[in-house]
Amino acid sequence: xxxxxxxxxxxxxxxxxxxxxxxxxxxxxxxxxxxxxxxxxxxxxxxxxxxxxxxxxxxxxxxxxxxxxxxxxxxxxxxxxxxxxxxxxxxxxxxxxxxxxxxxxxxxxxxxxxxxxxxxxxxxxxxxxxxxxxxxx
Amino acid sequence: xxxxxxxxxxxxxxxxxxxxxxxxxxxxxxxxxxxxxxxxxxxxxxxxxxxxxxxxxxxxxxxxxxxxxxxxxxxxxxxxxxxxxxxxxxxxxxxxxxxxxxxxxxxxxxxxxxxxxxxxxxxxxxxxxxxxxxxxxxxxxxxxxxxxxxxxxxxxxxxxxxxxxxxxxxxxxxxxxxxxxxxxxxxxxxxxxxxxxxxxxxxxxxxxxxxxxxxxxxxxxxxxxxxxxxxxxxxxxxxxxxxxxxxxxxxxxxxxxxxxxxxxxxxxxxxxxxxxxxxxxxxxxxxxxxxxxxxxxxxxxxxxxxxxxxxxxxxxxxxxxxxxxxxxxxxxxxxxxxxxxxxxxxxxxxxxxxxxxxxxxxxxxxxxxxxxxxxxxxxxxxxxxxxxxxxxxxxxxxxxxxxxxxxxxxxxxxxxxxxxxxxxxxxxxxx
Numbered sequence: 001x002x003x004x005x006x007x008x009x010x011x012x013x014x015x016x017x018x019x020x021x022x023x024x025x026x027x028x029x030x031x032x033x034x035x036x037x038x039x040x041x042x043x044x045x046x047x048x049x050x051x052x053x054x055x056x057x058x059x060x061x062x063x064x065x066x067x068x069x070x071x072x073x074x075x076x077x078x079x080x081x082x083x084x085x086x087x088x089x090x091x092x093x094x095x096x097x098x099x100x101x102x103x104x105x106x107x108x109x110x111x112x113x114x115x116x117x118x119x120x121x122x123x124x125x126x127x128x129x130x131x132x133x134x135x136x137x
Numbered sequence: 138x139x140x141x142x143x144x145x146x147x148x149x150x151x152x153x154x155x156x157x158x159x160x161x162x163x164x165x166x167x168x169x170x171x172x173x174x175x176x177x178x179x180x181x182x183x184x185x186x187x188x189x190x191x192x193x194x195x196x197x198x199x200x201x202x203x204x205x206x207x208x209x210x211x212x213x214x215x216x217x218x219x220x221x222x223x224x225x226x227x228x229x230x231x232x233x234x235x236x237x238x239x240x241x242x243x244x245x246x247x248x249x250x251x252x253x254x255x256x257x258x259x260x261x262x263x264x265x266x267x268x269x270x271x272x273x274x275x276x277x278x279x280x281x282x283x284x285x286x287x288x289x290x291x292x293x294x295x296x297x298x299x300x301x302x303x304x305x306x307x308x309x310x311x312x313x314x315x316x317x318x319x320x321x322x323x324x325x326x327x328x329x330x331x332x333x334x335x336x337x338x339x340x341x342x343x344x345x346x347x348x349x350x351x352x353x354x355x356x357x358x359x360x361x362x363x364x365x366x367x368x369x370x371x372x373x374x375x376x377x378x379x380x381x382x383x384x385x386x387x388x389x390x391x392x393x394x395x396x397x398x399x400x401x402x403x404x405x406x407x408x409x410x411x412x413x414x415x416x417x418x419x420x421x422x423x424x425x426x427x428x429x430x431x432x433x434x435x436x437x438x439x440x441x442x443x444x445x446x447x448x449x450x451x452x453x454x455x456x457x458x459x460x461x462x463x464x465x466x467x468x469x470x471x472x473x474x475x476x477x478x479x480x481x482x483x484x485x486x487x488x489x490x491x492x493x494x495x496x497x498x499x500x501x502x503x504x505x506x507x508x509x510x511x512x513x514x515x516x517x518x519x520x521x522x523x524x525x526x527x528x529x530x531x532x533x534x535x536x537x538x539x540x541x542x543x544x545x546x547x548x549x550x551x552x553x554x555x556x557x558x559x560x561x562x563x564x565x566x567x568x
Contacts, residue, residue: 009160010450014475016156017482020149020208024489027142028201 047090047097047127048135049076059134065091067102068129082106082130088115090127090134097121097136106130139200140192146204147188150211151180157215157451164452172222176214179229180207183236187557190240194247195564201493202556202563206541209486210549212479213542216470217463219452224463224544231546238550239557246561255321255505265314268307269357272365286461287412288536289365308361308370309538309551312516313558316377320508323385327504330386359402366412369527369537373520375399380515385508420533433460437469437528441480448476463544465536468528483542484525491518497563510562513555 049057059066059076066075071085078087084104091098100118101108108115109128121127127134155177162170184207191198210232218225246253254261272282272289283291283304294303323330358375361367379395382388406413415430423431423438436459443449456462456470463470472480494514501507517540524543527534538548 006164006450006453009163010447010453013156013160013451014447014478014482016153017212017475017479020146020153021482021485021489023146023149024201024204024208027146028489 046137048137049078050133050135061090061092061097063092065089068134069102070130078129078132080130080132083132084130087129088127099127104129140188143200143204144185144188147184147207148181150184150204150207151177153208154180154211154214157211158218160450161215161219161452164450172218175229176218179232180211180214183232186236187239187243187553190243190557191560191564194243195561197564197566198560199493199497199563201489202559205486205489205493206552206556209483209490209541212471212475212483212486213467213539213544215451216456216467216474216542217544219474220457220463220470227546228544228549231549234546235549235553239553242554242557243561250565251506251509251558251561254317254509255324258318258321261314262318265311265318266357268311268314269361271307286536288367290367290370306545306547308365308367309545309547310554312370312373312377313513313551313554315374316381316512316516317509317558319378319381320512321505323381323508324503324505327385327508330382330388363410366410367536368413368416368533369520369523369535372399372523372535373516373537376519376523377512377515380519381508381512384511384515385504416533416535420530423530433466434530434534436460437466438530440469440473441529444473444476444480446477448472448474448479450474461536464538465524465534465543466528467539467543468525471542487518487521487540490514494518494559497559497566500566501562502566506562506565510559513559517552517555 047059047061049059067086067089068074068076068078068083069086069088070078070080070083074086084102084106086102087104088102088108089100091100098118098120099108099110099115101115110119110121111125112128121136123137125136127136155173158176159169159173162168162172184203188203191203214225214228214232217228271280271292274280274282274292276282280292280294282289283293285291290306290308291304292307296303358371358378361371361374375395375398379391382391382395403413407417415426419426419430419434423434425431427435440454440456440459444454448454451474454470454473456473459466459469468480468483471483475482491514494510494517498507498510498514501510520537520540523532523535524537524539526532527537538545540548540552
């Protein structure tokens with residue numbers, strides 16, 4: 001049955017081609033997932049830190065998140081007496097940015113409303129930590 | 138994707154090439170032989186070397202480009218090998234040289250980055266236009282143009298003591314140089330060109346002097362069409378000019394006026410040149426011109442039709458019946474032996490390349506890099522479109538190579554250089 005044999009080889013080779021493309025596609029997905037600047041569905045992955053002096057600092061959010069706080073050991077140290085040592089965490093999950101309050105004394109506010117536990121934020125939302133305001137873009 | 142995963146995928150692409158060559162040998166009654174090993178080694182060395190260069194000199198470069206390009210090259214190589222083993226042996230050398238060229242580009246730009254190209258833009262333009270005109274050199278000179286299949290786009294260098302002349306297509310390199318020039322020219326002028334000078338109906342016209350480049354574009358493309366009788370290259374050049382003007386200004390005026398100029402030029406060319414006339418007639422009614430102009434198209438249609446969903450199997454079809462099956466019509470050979478499934482794999486590969494290229498352009502910070510990345514991506518994407526549409530009879534066939542897949546050293550070198558530049562731009566975006 002040489003015809004059957006050649007057919008099997010042919011199909012196996014085509015399977016090899018698509019396996020390759022599948023691997024590339026999977027790598028792209030992983031690549032996008034770990035890319036700190038990646039955006040999907042209009043959800044933001046960048047926060048702008050607006051300090052009292054009028055300066056702003058852009059923070060590209062990464063998947064594992066950033067801990068904001070007054071402590072020098074926080075990922076992003078905020079010079080704000082109203083912020084707790086480890087105040088809140090901003091993380092990206094499935095393309096969505098979420099805010100977790102880490103039991104801060106003065107609370108974390110999204111668009112002026114206090115966050116209990118965690119909540120999702122979208123582009124344009126403001127996150128207030130102590131007296132410091134972050135705008136999510 | 139990590140560099141490690143990238144290396145794995147490059148090895149997988151080399152494996153695809155080797156397995157394909159192995160299947161071809163098997164259908165001829167041979168078992169594993171040296172060809173399989175040599176093919177694997179050449180692919181692994183070429184793309185592996187470029188990856189090492191990326192790690193050294195462009196560590197932040199995108200890791201999507203190399204595996205995808207290796208994959209397309211592998212599929213094309215299998216069909217070249219299947220149709221003509223001697224050409225495949227030459228193609229392997231070309232691949233090594235092309236890899237060397239990509240490594241060279243990455244090395245030259247290692248500290249200065251692509252920004253240094255802006256400084257030499259007029260030199261690059263002069264060299265690019267010079268390369269375009271090089272095939273017009275008279276036949277008697279030691280470096281001379283050559284006419285192949287009615288198109289004068291080859292240059293031959295007769296070396297003493299060598300019975301075979303060294304030949305290459307300078308137009309392939311010219312398109313890269315012209316893209317670099319356009320990116321740097323437009324990066325400075327884009328703002329002036331997108332301001333509205335006067336309105337005529339729905340069109341917002343810029344100042345007339347900013348339209349100048351459009352006419353130069355049309356003129357250059359038409360000159361190539363007239364003197365070298367090369368439809369594909371002139372279409373590619375003109376499309377590149379229009380696309381870059383549109384990307385830089387965001388004004389649809391350029392696309393619309395470019396379209397009208399193209400249609401007008403096409404009509405003039407149809408009336409004036411018999412080779413254009415033949416192409417268009419063969420496109421509209423290939424079966425009516427079966428014995429002459431339509432023969433190639435008809436053979437390609439038969440080949441793709443007989444390929445059906447999964448193809449005849451590598452080595453079991455008759456792609457050798459199509460004229461120019463290793464160069465312009467490589468896609469028809471793939472469609473015959475690997476079927477619709479294999480064709481889709483090729484199209485997916487090009488789609489991934491183009492998406493990755495525009496992704497790099499979008500993430501780049503300054504205009505020059507944005508325009509450079511998008512221009513280089515347009516060159517690959519548009520060239521693939523022009524020849525694929527020709528093979529599939531969506532538009533008249535215009536002889537041009539399918540990037541990475543067709544037989545041809547100049548084309549491989551040019552496309553690997555494009556890849557190296559894209560890798561360097563994507564490295565710099567993360568600074």
